[in-house]
Amino acid sequence: MRDNPAGSRATLAALPNFKQHANLVMGLIVTGIVFVVLVGNAVKDWRQFVAIMLTGFTLGAMYCLVALGYTLVYGIIELINFAHGDVFMWGSMFAFTIGISWFGLDGSQTGLVTAALVLVTMVAAMALCGTGNVIIERAVYKPLRSAPKLAPLITAIGMSFILQTLALWRYGPGERTADGVFPDSRLFTIGIYGYAWKNLIVVLITIPVLIGLVYLVRSTRQGKAMRAVAQDTDAARMMGINVNSTISFTFLLGGALAGAGGTLWVLWQTSTRYDLGFTLGLFAFTAAVLGGIGNLSGAALGAFIIGLLQAANDGLSWHVPGSSWTQSVVFAVLILILVFRPQGLLGEATADRA
Amino acid sequence: MTHRLSEAWYQLPWVVRRVVVPLAVLALFVFYPKYVAQLPVQWAPQMGVMVQMCVFAMMALGLNVVVGYAGLLDLGYVAFYAAGAYIAGLFATQQFANTTFQWKVHFLPVDVPQTLPGIHISVWLLLVIAAAFAALLGIAIGLPTLRLRGDYLAIVTLGFGEIIPQAVNNGDDVFGHNVTNGPNGLTPIDQIGFGTSIHNAVSILPANYHTEINYLDYYYWTGLALVLFTLFCCIRLRDSRLGRAWVAIREDEIAAAAMGVPLMRTKTWAYAIGAFFGGLAGCFYAVEKNSTFPGDFTLNISIFVLCMVILGGMGNVWGVMLGAVVLTYLNYQGLAAVGRELNINISLYSYGIFGGIIVLMMLLRPEGLIPSRRRRVEFRAAAEGVDVGYAVAEHE
Numbered sequence: 001m002r003d004n005p006a007g008s009r010a011t012l013a014a015l016p017n018f019k020q021h022a023n024l025v026m027g028l029i030v031t032g033i034v035f036v037v038l039v040g041n042a043v044k045d046w047r048q049f050v051a052i053m054l055t056g057f058t059l060g061a062m063y064c065l066v067a068l069g070y071t072l073v074y075g076i077i078e079l080i081n082f083a084h085g086d087v088f089m090w091g092s093m094f095a096f097t098i099g100i101s102w103f104g105l106d107g108s109q110t111g112l113v114t115a116a117l118v119l120v121t122m123v124a125a126m127a128l129c130g131t132g133n134v135i136i137e138r139a140v141y142k143p144l145r146s147a148p149k150l151a152p153l154i155t156a157i158g159m160s161f162i163l164q165t166l167a168l169w170r171y172g173p174g175e176r177t178a179d180g181v182f183p184d185s186r187l188f189t190i191g192i193y194g195y196a197w198k199n200l201i202v203v204l205i206t207i208p209v210l211i212g213l214v215y216l217v218r219s220t221r222q223g224k225a226m227r228a229v230a231q232d233t234d235a236a237r238m239m240g241i242n243v244n245s246t247i248s249f250t251f252l253l254g255g256a257l258a259g260a261g262g263t264l265w266v267l268w269q270t271s272t273r274y275d276l277g278f279t280l281g282l283f284a285f286t287a288a289v290l291g292g293i294g295n296l297s298g299a300a301l302g303a304f305i306i307g308l309l310q311a312a313n314d315g316l317s318w319h320v321p322g323s324s325w326t327q328s329v330v331f332a333v334l335i336l337i338l339v340f341r342p343q344g345l346l347g348e349a350t351a352d353r354a
Numbered sequence: 355m356t357h358r359l360s361e362a363w364y365q366l367p368w369v370v371r372r373v374v375v376p377l378a379v380l381a382l383f384v385f386y387p388k389y390v391a392q393l394p395v396q397w398a399p400q401m402g403v404m405v406q407m408c409v410f411a412m413m414a415l416g417l418n419v420v421v422g423y424a425g426l427l428d429l430g431y432v433a434f435y436a437a438g439a440y441i442a443g444l445f446a447t448q449q450f451a452n453t454t455f456q457w458k459v460h461f462l463p464v465d466v467p468q469t470l471p472g473i474h475i476s477v478w479l480l481l482v483i484a485a486a487f488a489a490l491l492g493i494a495i496g497l498p499t500l501r502l503r504g505d506y507l508a509i510v511t512l513g514f515g516e517i518i519p520q521a522v523n524n525g526d527d528v529f530g531h532n533v534t535n536g537p538n539g540l541t542p543i544d545q546i547g548f549g550t551s552i553h554n555a556v557s558i559l560p561a562n563y564h565t566e567i568n569y570l571d572y573y574y575w576t577g578l579a580l581v582l583f584t585l586f587c588c589i590r591l592r593d594s595r596l597g598r599a600w601v602a603i604r605e606d607e608i609a610a611a612a613m614g615v616p617l618m619r620t621k622t623w624a625y626a627i628g629a630f631f632g633g634l635a636g637c638f639y640a641v642e643k644n645s646t647f648p649g650d651f652t653l654n655i656s657i658f659v660l661c662m663v664i665l666g667g668m669g670n671v672w673g674v675m676l677g678a679v680v681l682t683y684l685n686y687q688g689l690a691a692v693g694r695e696l697n698i699n700i701s702l703y704s705y706g707i708f709g710g711i712i713v714l715m716m717l718l719r720p721e722g723l724i725p726s727r728r729r730r731v732e733f734r735a736a737a738e739g740v741d742v743g744y745a746v747a748e749h750e
Contacts, residue, residue: 080505140713148732150427151716153505154664157429157657158712165706173702278653282516285509328520331513338510339498 023340030336034309041316051193052315053308058199058268060307061206065261066284067291067299068213069254075230075294076250077145082156083136085281086163087129087255091262092272093167094125096176099263106179114181118267122205126259133255134248142244160278167274177271202268209260210300216253217296226250230294279327283310286334292347301345306330383578387571397691399683401570407682408577409639414662414678415584415671416631421660422669422726423597424624425604426500427508429656430515433495434488434629436651438636440522441484443540443646444533448472454531464547465562477546481580481637488633489626496625500618515656523648534648541645546576573642580638581675584631588671591627600624601728654705658685661708664715667722669729676724681708 042049066088073081099105099121105114136159144152182198189195217223225246228236237243266272287306291298310330314323321329337344363371390398399407413435420428443449450457451471460466462476475483499510526536534540547553547562563569591597599620602610611617640646658681666677685704693700700707715722721730 078505080509140717143717147716147720149504150425150508151720153427153508154660155713155716157660158709158716161657161705161709162713165703165709168706169703282512289509324524325520328517331517335499335510335513338502338506342502342506 026336026340037316037319038312041312041318041320044318047191047193049316051190051195052311054195055199055315056308056311057304058202058307059311060304061203062261062265062268062303063280063284063287063307064300064303065206065209065257065264066281067287067303068210068296069257070285070288071291071293071296071299072226072250072254072257074288076226076247077141078149079141079152079156080285081254082153082281083159083163084133084254084258085277085279085284086160086167087133087136087277088258088262088265088281088284089167089272089274089277090132090163091125091129091259092266092276093171093176093262094128094259095121095263095266096171096178096272098124099181099267100178105181105267107181107183118181118263122260122263125263126256129259129262130252130254130256133251133258137248137251142247160281164274164277171274173274175271175273176266178266180270181267198268202264205260205264209257213253213257214296222246222249283330286330286337289334289344290337292344295344295346298344298346306333309333384575387568387574397688399687401574403683403686405570405573405577405642406686407679408574408581409635409642410659410662410682411581411675411678412577412584412631412635412638413659414666414674415581415588416628416635417659418628418663418669418671418674419588419591419600419631420624420628421663422674422729423592423604424600424621425504426621426624427504428511428625428628429508429653429660430495430511430513430518431628431632431659432651432653432655433511433515433518434492434632435636435639435655436518436522436648437488437491437629438484438633438638439640439646439650440534440540440636441487441633442477442480442543442637442640445473445475445480445483446477446544446641447474447540447542449535449540452532462549463544464549465545465565474544477544477641480641481634484637485630485634488636489630491633492625492627492629493622496622497618500621500625512653512656515653519648519651522651537648539645539647539649543641543644543646545644546573546641577638577642580634584634585671585675587627587631592671596620596623605732657705658708661712663722665711665723667725667729669726670722670724673722673724673726677722681711 038049066085069084069087070081073079073084099117103117103121105117105121107114109117140155140159141152144155180198182201184196184198186194187197187200217226225236225241226249228239228241229243229246233243236246262272265276283306284303287302288299289302290305291300291302293299310326313320313326313329386404387401390401413431416434417428417431420426420431446463448471450459450473456471457473458471459473459475460468461474461479463474464477466474495511495514499507502510522534523537525534526532526538545562545564547564548556548559550561552559553561560566560569560572563572566572599610599615602613602615603617603620607617659678662677662681663674664677665681666675667673684707685701689700689704689707720733725733
């Protein structure tokens with residue numbers, strides 16, 4: 001969207017030229033600074049650098065599960081599902097109740113029993129979150145599908161607060177802590193820095209979930225319907241695709257991913273709280289935007305970048321802002337991306353997206 | 355039902371609508387401190403809550419310019435509130451007397467000893483400075499982001515709304531200098547008053563609010579005056595050329611641009627003016643509370659104010675004021691009172707209740723309690739799948 005040319009002719013003449021290069025220059029400057037800081041740290045203490053990056057990879061896997069939920073829903077109905085982070089939080093709460101309270105998982109069981117119970121917990125949390133997400137979609141988003149665009153977004157914000165308050169009411173304001181279910185023992189050590197088994201286990205569980213998702217979207221009839229609706233809702237409807245059930249299925253899928261993420265979070269971090277979903281959800285959303293919202297592989301790429309960035313910011317020691325600035329750093333990435341490359345790293349530029 | 359009510363309202367003679375009723379309502383508000391003690395009911399809002407209402411009414415009116423008039427969703431409005439509060443905190447305390455700065459500037463403060471170090475500027479002047487600074491901040495945030503589409507803009511403003519309080523929180527160590535005093539906040543802020551010379555000339559104006567027994571009444575009247583100023587500006591702006599440009603952009607950006615409305619400049623003005631009132635409210639709030647802390651400025655405040663605008667009716671100043679009054683009352687007094695009756699701590703869950711209000715309003719009455727007529731037609735037309743511009747033109 002351009003300004004009215006009658007406004008200021010002088011700036012307009014200079015503007016396109018500046019705009020062409022500004023994106024490139026800003027991108028280079030920001031990437032350059034990040035690169036210098038990372039290399040500086042790597043040179044100063046490469047063992048610390050490697051250890052922290054490996055932890056960041058696990059964090060990235062976590063964000064990946066949540067970011068995919070944002071990107072799936074946005075891709076299909078162009079709604080920023082604000083409540084998604086809180087669905088993730090509820091996933092962690094379900095996992096806490098089922099896995100920790102009912103099954104009594106505390107790391108004392110044998111490996112095989114633990115694996116089986118974790119699997120059952122995770123499937124249950126995925127089912128509950130998926131169903132919950134579909135109920136929310138049917139109850140509050142569906143009636144607003146033809147309303148002005150900001151109405152569903154505002155509704156999603158309200159929904160986010162409702163979900164948080166329900167968790168506050170059910171689980172109380174404090175942290176819910178569990179004993180470490182995944183072994184905390186070291187898989188290997190680099191210098192004084194250890195790499196815990198649990199970091200690897202989280203990544204190992206994430207991978208089959210992601211493969212399952214890719215299979216669903218790429219190779220099944222339902223996945224084909226999703227892609228069709230995302231591309232052109234009206235045309236898809238004319239081809240006989242049930243648009244409503246396809247949208248609900250997308251919410252089911254997003255909710256299930258969030259449930260899986262929540263389960264892994266509570267087992268990995270061993271604690272959860274009613275407001276966990278807010279910040280984490282926004283970080284995951286940033287990841288989805290960074291990769292190019294609506295683009296699945298973009299969301300995964302963005303999630304790993306954000307995970308590594310956060311780990312680097314929180315853990316490294318040489319000229320990094322430190323953990324008291326984490327939110328600012330991540331949101332700065334979000335703002336820079338939206339301002340200078342709104343289509344994201346892997347997204348395609350469309351007139352409407354910008 | 356409400357539709358018939360508003361019909362009946364417009365049937366009333368001009369004098370009643372425009373003079374008698376407004377003056378009566380204004381008198382009710384102005385003399386509220388005089389009769390609140392005699393009210394027979396316990397749930398009548400206390401003076402402290404009334405002052406809060408003034409603060410939130412200013413903010414809601416300011417956000418209404420951005421969201422209601424121009425249709426730009428701003429989820430980071432708290433940033434401007436924080437900016438205003440910190441202007442008061444920095445330039446009317448002893449903050450700049452610390453080891454790094456050791457400054458001593460006095461400009462017409464009330465009841466500040468000549469020897470007190472730090473910067474002490476008259477709080478009245480600071481209200482203006484804070485509002486102007488917030489407006490500049492609004493322009494600075496708006497210029498790069500306002501070309502984004504609606505929902506992206508919402509997210510970016512939310513990002514700023516999170517970054518600015520965090521920057522203030524970490525501002526006690528800016529390359530080793532303590533600028534904002536970090537999580538410990540800034541306190542005490544200089545007191546507000548008219549000074550002895552004005553007090554001696556006009557005895558009803560107190561020299562210093564805090565030496566009066568009924569100081570909350572004076573804060574309330576000051577706040578009320580600021581709200582009236584805000585209200586006046588909002589109404590005049592709505593009917594101005596700029597206000598019509600905002601509505602045009604809200605309804606159809608492309609059509610507005612084609613008709614010669616400069617998009618960026620018009621949107622930036624909406625942002626700056628909205629921020630102006632946010633800064634004003636923040637400064638007044640900090641002075642009234644005598645302190646400012648980073649923890650006062652969370653996303654919840656942004657959502658709370660947005661909830662007022664939605665509940666009352668986007669774009670309608672009276673609706674927005676009603677929303678501010680109702681929600682502030684609920685948040686600071688009503689819910690706690692209900693909770694005491696039922697013996698549960700409802701205040702803990704207040705934001706869930708506000709979230710519920712947002713969702714229910716959006717589903718059942720998206721135009722708000724007292725809708726602007728134009729907005730109602732827009733929402734109804736959208737729900738029925740009619741062309742919005744055509745429906746609005748038809749209605750008028």
